[in-house]
Amino acid sequence: MDHAAAAPLIDPFARPITYLRVSVTDRCDFRCVYCMAEHMQFLPKAELLTLEELDRLCTTFIGLGVRKLRITGGEPLVRRGIMGFFRNISRHLGDGLDELTLTTNGSQLGRFATELVDCGVRRVNVSLDTLDADKFARITRWGRLQQVLDGISKAQEAGLRVKINAVALKGVNDDELFDLVTWCGDQGHDLTFIEVMPMGDLGNEDRLDQYWPLSDLRNQLATRYSLVDLAERTGGPARYVRLNETGQKIGFITPLTHNFCESCNRVRVTCTGELYMCLGQEDRADLRAPLRSSEEDQPLRDAIRAAIARKPKGHDFDYSRQTVSGQMTRHMSHTGG
Ligand SMILES: Nc1nc2c(ncn2[C@@H]2O[C@H](COP(=O)(O)OP(=O)(O)OP(=O)(O)O)[C@@H](O)[C@H]2O)c(=O)[nH]1
Numbered sequence: 001m002d003h004a005a006a007a008p009l010i011d012p013f014a015r016p017i018t019y020l021r022v023s024v025t026d027r028c029d030f031r032c033v034y035c036m037a038e039h040m041q042f043l044p045k046a047e048l049l050t051l052e053e054l055d056r057l058c059t060t061f062i063g064l065g066v067r068k069l070r071i072t073g074g075e076p077l078v079r080r081g082i083m084g085f086f087r088n089i090s091r092h093l094g095d096g097l098d099e100l101t102l103t104t105n106g107s108q109l110g111r112f113a114t115e116l117v118d119c120g121v122r123r124v125n126v127s128l129d130t131l132d133a134d135k136f137a138r139i140t141r142w143g144r145l146q147q148v149l150d151g152i153s154k155a156q157e158a159g160l161r162v163k164i165n166a167v168a169l170k171g172v173n174d175d176e177l178f179d180l181v182t183w184c185g186d187q188g189h190d191l192t193f194i195e196v197m198p199m200g201d202l203g204n205e206d207r208l209d210q211y212w213p214l215s216d217l218r219n220q221l222a223t224r225y226s227l228v229d230l231a232e233r234t235g236g237p238a239r240y241v242r243l244n245e246t247g248q249k250i251g252f253i254t255p256l257t258h259n260f261c262e263s264c265n266r267v268r269v270t271c272t273g274e275l276y277m278c279l280g281q282e283d284r285a286d287l288r289a290p291l292r293s294s295e296e297d298q299p300l301r302d303a304i305r306a307a308i309a310r311k312p313k314g315h316d317f318d319y320s321r322q323t324v325s326g327q328m329t330r331h332m333s334h335t336g337g
């Protein structure tokens, strides 16, 4: 790899950019209510970067100091040929890249868990908001809970560490807080809760009605467990506590109640090669043109550096004063969360 080109990426707020999230497809086999409309218009295939182009893009970022790569989507495991991509990109592990991982809805883990381990993946984040099959079907519209639970078991059997991500939704899964904690404890999974963000043109009233601040969730947890704040980080935005009674680790991703932007270390690339410098802002840079215009990597590196030089300070999401502001019409699946 051309490490000579690699002055690290530092944004205008002195934050080193070492974490790249790559959305490899906008398609998904689920239609979660907080993420997508039921009838989505997906991109024509010709608009997508090929897997070879995605590889070149990721390789360029790794040359610029990215050490953690998270593959996401849409649902990353529904992109045809994705295992070939994982296999190829894993050549950077131990040579610039510290971690190759993915965020998935789990539906295809039964098929791919073993291969993922072969490709150097060691942990996987699986999105699961409920353990109730009917509720799961209502939230995901098209998903089947048992398929996901089977996928999670296969992942564990294959040796993958599993972290469960649950979006905290008032009136939807707040009655399952302790069930989720107990189940994750029994299965040996870490568990992280996420505050619902106002993304996607899906109606504001539901957001406000369903917004469950994690400060409140934490207080509820404290009625049953003693919580110990942990200093440890995974390179992502979660802050962790340990439950003294069980030893479990619980994460909180709190873009609304506790903004973590000051320590932001990440940017996102979409499946069409747009670089989003912030999840919560619209500004983006086209990397497909420099990628396709030259076989030299320099124009691509220049475009990446120019984009990082305008990375914003943070998002403007806000539910206070009983209205939603900072709303993004872009769907979460576009940038992969
Ligand atoms: N506002 C905001 N939310 C984020 C950001 N990164 C992740 N999230 C939210 O947190 C969710 C879970 O993130 P994951 O895909 O599990 O990634 P992670 O938290 O970086 O993962 P770990 O490596 O396990 O720490 C995402 O889908 C987003 O909803 C971020 O930079 N800003």
Ligand SMILES: C[S@@+](CC[C@H](N)C(=O)[O-])C[C@H]1O[C@@H](n2cnc3c(N)ncnc32)[C@H](O)[C@@H]1O
Residues within 6 Å of the ligand: 028, 034, 035, 072, 073, 074, 075, 076, 103, 104, 105, 125, 126, 127, 165, 166, 167, 194, 195, 196, 197, 198, 199, 332, 333, 336, 337
């Ligand atoms: C967009 S999905 C992509 C990866 C994969 N399909 C999955 O569901 O894990 C990534 C994450 O974004 C989260 N997410 C989607 N919409 C969200 C929203 N409006 N607020 C907070 N998190 C959201 C999902 O729960 C999921 O954990």
Ligand code: SF4
Residues within 6 Å of the ligand: 028, 029, 030, 031, 032, 035, 036, 073, 074, 075, 105, 127, 332, 333
């Ligand atoms: S959250 Fe993930 S599984 Fe659900 S619709 Fe969005 S991309 Fe698909």
Ligand code: SF4
Residues within 6 Å of the ligand: 237, 260, 261, 262, 264, 265, 266, 277, 278, 279, 280, 312, 313, 314, 315
């Ligand atoms: S909202 Fe933007 S600045 Fe804040 S942590 Fe996420 S990507 Fe970084």
